[in-house]
Amino acid sequence: MSASALTAIAAAALAVVTAATATTQPVPATVTARVETPAVYDDEAGGNANADDPAVWVDPTRPERSIVIGTLKEAGLDVYGLDGRRLQHIAAPQAPGEDAAPGRFNNVDIVYGFDLAGRKTDLALVSDRGRDRVRAYAIDPVAVAKGRPPLRDVTAADVAPVFAADESEVDEQRTAYGLAAYSDDDAYVVVSRREETSLRLLELEDRGGRVGYRTEDTLDLPTSFTLPDGASWRPCADPGERPQVEGMAVDQEEHVLYAAQEAVGLWRVELDDAEFEKPVLLDRVREYGTPWTYDSAEEECVLDTANDPGFGGRHLSADAEGVTVYHAGDGAGYVLASSQGDNTFAAYDRKGDNTYLGSFAIGDGAATDGVQHSDGSTVVNVPLGRSFPRGLLVTHDGEAAPADGDRESTNFKFTPWESVARAFPRPLRVDTESFDPRDTD
Helix, strand or coil: HHHHHHHHHHHHHHHEEEEEEHCCCCCCEECCCCCCCCEEEEECCCCEEECCCCCECCCCCCHCCCEEEECCCCCCCCEEEECCCCEECCCCCCCCCCCCCCCEEEEEEEEEEEEECCCCEEEEEECCCCEEEEEEEEEEEHHHHHCCEEEEEEECCCCCCCCCHHHHHHHHCCEEEEEEEEEECCCCEEEEECCEEEEEEEEEEEECCCCCEEEHHHEEEEEEEECCCCCCCCCCCCCCCCCCEEEEEEECCEEEEEEEEECCCCEEEEEEECCCCCCCCEEECCCCCCCCECCCCCCCCCHHHHHHCCCCCCCCCCCCEEEEEECHHHHCCEEEEEEHHHHEEEECCCCCCCCEEEEEEECCCCCCCCCCCCCCCEEEEECCEEEEECCCCEEECCCCCCCCCCCCCEEEEEEEHHHHHCCCCCCCCCCCCCCCCCCCC
């Protein structure tokens, strides 16, 4: 969705929250981050860097040496230590031709122990929105230990576009967008399509010591919805666009995909034998069902909040964005989703019907500023040394401070998991032993 459309939706969302739900909804808990990464700038001087989505790689022997990998869109990837210090920068691929689009890295996730050239190899997998590919980077624990750049590109040269039929269609940019990875005996990646409702399930494969993939299944989420009063409703979008998905995460033990369709809500999709099962909409954004018009002069959607029929949810304000899963023992844990329109995160029970448990915000603290308009997030339950002994939540911040004039700045915030858990009136679980992200078979 365009920035202008997002702005219109966010403003309307705040109005709806204030007018309709402020008296009935509990105030979100507020926590503060402990560490932040250097701000990056989406302008020529900053290399057109725009932080978006993080992933955490857990070091197998020294958890305090674990690293955070963050996408920067057109600027590629940054790799950070747990102190927020930049350890490596990887540029996105250059355009293959004068009229072609360059690489643009959108989302990132981790697969542990992929069998590559006969060796168990940890991979960072990235959706390249610019070139409609999935890029694979091997993570070298020895390099991490010695303070050398740890990521190395191992993408097979012959990987095909994820969605586009040919290279000319790639340049239309309805390309790979969101990404979530998981593994059992094999390794898989779910990829969403920009400005479309499609999700594609890919299986990774070793192609002569490089990482390729093949399509296993495709799922198209709805583009329109029948409301309780019988009316048909289509989500707000720019002309020609359909309600896309970006934020996604897979429950690594249960093989359940959680996918945030930005202007619709949060979906739950079982993954069975490398196939998508029937999707279930477990929560809706507040704007769901609200009439809208398109202002062609301003090039933005305008929500008619005065005629909101009240069919939306109460916990997510469009856009619904970054999704991550906190695993605890015996199927317990939480699904977290970014409510971008009101700068909060909604928490749902991982078990059963995914009951909503409450919301939290990351506010200004002594060491870092707060988090606004968060696109991506990831959480790990295991101890990561002295800095994060009870787990870590990493979130994208769409408005990093202090600002540098009018430059658009973004970064990532690192928040101790126990800070989030203890902020709830009924504290969430802190379980550092029942789940190992390296052992998901």
